[in-house]
Amino acid sequence: MELDNCPVCGSIFYKNQFNQLCPKCKKEEEKLYETVYQYMRKRENRAATMNQIVEATGVPEETILKFIKTGRLQIAQFPNLGYPCDKCGKVIRTGKLCEPCSTVLKQDLDEFDQEQARKKAHGKTYLSRN
Numbered sequence: 001m002e003l004d005n006c007p008v009c010g011s012i013f014y015k016n017q018f019n020q021l022c023p024k025c026k027k028e029e030e031k032l033y034e035t036v037y038q039y040m041r042k043r044e045n046r047a048a049t050m051n052q053i054v055e056a057t058g059v060p061e062e063t064i065l066k067f068i069k070t071g072r073l074q075i076a077q078f079p080n081l082g083y084p085c086d087k088c089g090k091v092i093r094t095g096k097l098c099e100p101c102s103t104v105l106k107q108d109l110d111e112f113d114q115e116q117a118r119k120k121a122h123g124k125t126y127l128s129r130n
């Protein structure tokens, strides 16, 4: 537990792993979650887009995205919903990065691995020569 300012209203509260907001804002957020959840569980809303949900529920998009990203709202059955890639902002539906960004990231990692391997190999020859 640590004292922190609530990112929404600025009041001081005890922050922990599960509580990123002050009790008042937390309660407010729960209400928003319930509103979105009730909307999304209706079968006829399965094809809803983010804009439609925002309009119908009055809940800000960033709040809805937060619910999706933290896994509270499951979007597997919502073909028109997604959230932005951490890197480029393109809409994705799984993971943290879009396909191209994760490919680039993987290449970077591979290069890093190769570089490390090269250094290691180099070190070995150097050592064996001595």
Ligand SMILES: [Zn+2]
Binding pocket: 006, 007, 008, 009, 010, 011, 021, 022, 023, 024, 025, 026
């Ligand atoms: Zn607050």
Ligand SMILES: [Zn+2]
Binding pocket: 085, 086, 087, 088, 089, 090, 097, 098, 099, 100, 101, 102
């Ligand atoms: Zn991306």
